[in-house]
Amino acid sequence: MSQTVCIxxxxxxxxxxxxxxxxxxxWQVLAVARKAKEKDSLKKLSxxxxxxxxxxxxxxxxxxxxxxxxxxxETESLDLLINNAGVxxxxxxxxxxxxxxxxxxxxxxxxxxxxxxxxxxxPALQKTKKPVVVMMSSLMASITxxxxxxxxxxxxxxxxxxxxxxxxxxxxxWLIAVALHPGWVQTDMGxxxxxxxxxxxxxxxxxxxxxxxxxxxxxxxxxxGQTLPW
Numbered sequence: 309m310s311q312t313v314c315i316x317x318x319x320x321x322x323x324x325x326x327x328x329x330x331x332x333x334x335w336q337v338l339a340v341a342r343k344a345k346e347k348d349s350l351k352k353l354s355x356x357x358x359x360x361x362x363x364x365x366x367x368x369x370x371x372x373x374x375x376x377x378x379x380x381x382e383t384e385s386l387d388l389l390i391n392n393a394g395v396x397x398x399x400x401x402x403x404x405x406x407x408x409x410x411x412x413x414x415x416x417x418x419x420x421x422x423x424x425x426x427x428x429x430x431p432a433l434q435k436t437k438k439p440v441v442v443m444m445s446s447l448m449a450s451i452t453x454x455x456x457x458x459x460x461x462x463x464x465x466x467x468x469x470x471x472x473x474x475x476x477x478x479x480x481x482w483l484i485a486v487a488l489h490p491g492w493v494q495t496d497m498g499x500x501x502x503x504x505x506x507x508x509x510x511x512x513x514x515x516x517x518x519x520x521x522x523x524x525x526x527x528x529x530x531x532x533g534q535t536l537p538w
Contacts, residue, residue: 310360311436312386314338314377316368316425317393319347321495322444325510326390331357333514338377340364340393368393368421374428381432388517389429390442391422396497398461406460414461419468426476433483440520443473445487445528452537470528470538477526484520488513489530504531 313330317323318339327339331353337360344350344363354361366373395417397410426441433439447453449466469487476485490513491504498504512531519533528536 310334310336311388312336312338312384313388313390314340314386314425314429315390315392316340316421319344319350321497322490322493322506322509322513323390323392324349325506326392326514327353327361329510329514331361335360335387337361338364340366340368340374340377342367368425369416371424374425377425378428381429384432385435386429386432387436387438388440388442389426389433390444391425392442392444393421394418394444394466394497396459396462398459401458401460403460411461411464414465415468418462418465419472422469423472430480439483440517441473441476441483441485442517443469443485443487445470445473445489447489447530447536449487449489450528450537473528474526481522481525484522484525486517486520486524486526487528488516489528489536491531 313335315323315326315337318327319341327337330337339350339361341347344365350363354363364377395414397414422443446466448459448463449470451467473485473487490509492498492502493504493506493509494500494502495506509531516529516531516533528538530536
């Protein structure tokens with residue numbers, strides 16, 4: 309019986325990379341994205357992999373659009389949840405002029421949405437032998453590593469996500485919850501000058517995920533498997 313993974317933000321970048329990887333590895337994939345069924349990237353994969361790819365039209369910040377997932381997870385199982393959807397809205401913004409709505413939106417997408425989806429998924433995750441929850445974080449979430457300042461909304465929201473991951477690992481010891489840093493990747497968010505390709509990052513990330521053990525839960529790792537400073 310094939311394993312099942314749910315990936316948010318699945319239509320592009322790392323989310324699309326994850327989707328392609330797990331389809332090629334024989335998994336059943338739930339690909340979550342806004343207007344997922346209209347995305348050419350996902351439609352091409354659907355034509356190639358057929359029923360093993362299920363496209364879920366949903367906005368991760370709108371819980372009502374996620375109800376179909378919640379309903380199915382009441383009876384079906386889920387092996388791996390990858391909370392990948394995220395935003396970086398505050399490049400080159402000065403503190404004195406920082407719009408607080410940017411902070412609110414960043415927390416809504418980067419923290420509250422992953423929490424809501426994970427809450428929904430818990431019944432399904434409990435039905436598997438090795439349930440894993442991956443929160444896509446960033447080295448920019450590291451307080452220890454922050455020597456350049458700025459990025460108030462992105463940094464603080466990802467730091468909060470790390471704390472959610474840590475608490476989840478303590479409160480739900482039956483699952484493995486980790487925060488992963490993909491590297492500086494050539495995506496719309498990372499830009500074309502980033503040193504790491506999507507393929508290289510996904511290769512490393514999926515290797516880390518595959519090798520996770522119970523005592524790795526609550527950790528903050530990069531795509532090479534190295535532990536990062538909080």
